[in-house]
Amino acid sequence: MLTKIASGDIIDPVNGRLGKGDLWIKDDKIVPAPAGGAADRIIEASGCIVMAGAIDIHSHIGGGNVNTARLLLPEQHAAHQVRPATTPLSNAGWSTFQTGCLYAKMGFTTVVEPAMSPGAALHTHLELADIPIIDKATLAILGNDDFLLSMIRDDAPRTMIEDYVAWTVASTRALGVKVINAGAAAAFKENVRTFSLDDVVPSYGVSSRKIVKTLQAAVDSLGLPHPLHVHCNNLGSPGSADTAAATIAAADGLPLHLAHLQFYGYGTEGKRGFSSAAARLAELVNATPEVTIDIGQVMFGQTVTVSSDVMRQFSARGSAHPKKTVIHDGDGNGGGIVPYSYGKDFYGTMQWAIGLELFLLIDDPWRVFFTTDHPNGAPFTAYPALFELLMSREARTEMTAGLSSSALALSTLAAIDREYTFEEIAIMTRAAPAKLLGLTDRGHLGAGATADIAIYRRDRSIAKMLGRAAYVFKDGDLVVQDGEIIHYRWGKALRLKPPVDKAMVRRLEDYHQQRYGLSLDWFNFPDSAIAREQPFGEVPCRT
């Protein structure tokens, strides 16, 4: 089918296309305007902006910890609006089905679950397979697992470590590697309660820095497109900006992605010992071109924090609201589920302001990514409101009216005039994520790109405009019209497939037999286990 999207305001920074024009789709691809121009279907887009489908690089949408959070908080479903029953299971509360529908309605077409425990890869992919419409991907967690820590301790050859990383990525069908508070979960099992970049995991004698640097080098050497995705030490602690600064410095010329930097933007100044270090961190990011970051913006209200940083989550149990938590010591990281309500008090206001400061003070939209670390800073359903805050100084000023003045006095937010443009939004939420993840087929509107397209009708309210797309195409299928799902389909999980070394497989088979009394077969699975046609899409490694 040939589709013409007519007379829209096209925003495609990758191809330098900015302004009114037509866009053509043939089946699932964007194509040049055909000679003759006889379209089977015409979408009238005058008065609309046309962008590639948005990509979320860090949103906890599926897997063991997310599902445990669902189990822990059935009462939170009352907070979800009952949805019209036009789409199967779309009215289910915090479910896989609703996740796909809500993302699609906002014009998002690809979302990355950034924390997959390798041992729960099958569970994670089964959940992702039940998220409709959008494509998904996952990052496999390494850095607290005995096999890797033992290799680092024993000075294993670099190639052996790379083989292990490659096997993990390939067998778990991941799109990259994440390290979460490197070494801390292992140390926590030995009753260590705080852990910083140069602290050492007791039984291994390996520092957190060493783990991060080892994985960073392996990811780079293997040609995995996405740099090592780092959840730093000391998340949420006053003074954690020092840890983030040290980690940024440790990038040392190789690509490194720091997740949810807002949660490390904390200084120790003021009578409460809690202040904004956003300006300092923004300056460091601006000066370190090999580093990319996402924000993890806090928005006010009830949410639940879901993290494989089990040490941090254990220490946060006292702040749980409501008062119930799950703390799990896993084979590697494990995780913790702590419900939390961000109030408009001093601390909540400070966190909110720090996130916005980072967004607005980091100059390059190619290196700062739009996230709330869903659901940790806020549910992803807060995205429209967050877009408005970034694109409107007036909206920020209005918002500050009900917030803690003492917190805002310690922030530079009020002095920042910057307003994101649509072009910058298109970079931050489309072009840059595609580049960061190695997804050359999306994030732009050039000929040959996958026809993932979001069309928004202009409105004075940015939140309304970007929260309810006029049209969304996924792989050329029109899936959303006037903010509602009109076509239900299944996306794929995007994965890398690096070559696997047979000697490493034998080594891992022996390891699992000896240490767990189980064959490696217990952890492997065929694609057919997902019970969907073509559940995976392969992304090439760098050559």
Next chain:
Amino acid sequence: MAVAWIGNREALIEHAAAHAASLLSSSRCPVFSFDTDIDGTRAAIALAERAGAAYDHADGAALARETALFTDKGAMTVAPGETRRRADVVVIVGELPRIHHGLVGELAGTVPDLSTGNQREFFVVGPNGMSVPPLNGGRKATQLSCGQSSLAATLAALRAQYKGQRTSQPVSNFNDFAKALAAAHFPVFLFSGHAAEGLALEMLQGLIADLNRKSRASGLHLPANENGWGSTLASAWMTGFPLRTGFARGFPEFDPWRCDVARMIAAGEADLHLRISATTAQPKEKKRRIALIALTKTQEPVAGAAVTIAIGEAGVDHDAVVYSSRTGSLRSIDAQAASQLPSAATIIRLIATHAFAEAPPC
């Protein structure tokens, strides 16, 4: 070989599925109970949504206790692999389902390689005379009991004594336990809702929380039913809720009392029961007041069932994904003796296509 029946009469699968669909469509209060793999669960929940049915595990009471621990209180838990490699003290809390006895025996036959002591000590909490899984190598578990007091009462006494408080009845062998805890690096408590009441599970978590104030400890959840826990996980991601959820009002509502399918049947609230289990014995009620659609591994119609359709057993007749308490996650298993018998998911989807114009999402 017949594989489908309408009443006691042999039928083609298509006809039996169509009849089941017509019963389902005309039902005012359908209920589903199942004991099946992940794909079967996905299909059953998708059908339940269309039919407005409530669903539960076929033997849901123990699972409901375990679920309530998570929905109401939360927990500290540990992976089974980490238990094997790190637990230097293992505490068996109450009677465990027989399916987990192999794991307990395995723990007794190995030492924790990630613990400096490289040795493991066993305790068992519960009333005198309770069944204890056999431990390999002739090892014995030290009993911690308050005579014939309940498990919850014994755990409460244990927790109180650990905190230095007085109890009306002391726990037997407490000093041995306290000594072992003092030397332990990572004690693990094995628990299940199989024989433990909700209060006992909650009290155990209180004890684990107390221990974690100064040192480490955790609990290994050994589900009362592995298929049931797998279904709980799938239900959570599909609807946001665990089992005992219903779609009577068009959207999912979790209510562990109202959607207790056994209760709904006993109380006469349900008018149709879709029971899906290749292995669990089918109920035999002589004065059945509700229509029964039975999907089970059988060579003959289920007595009293309006429709019976034979299905294969997950992991025996067909490949499957199931929950494994040995890994603490979902696992893919190959068919041990592949047969032509259809999977539960296949038949449920067939019924769905007959009952509803638009196919369910799973």
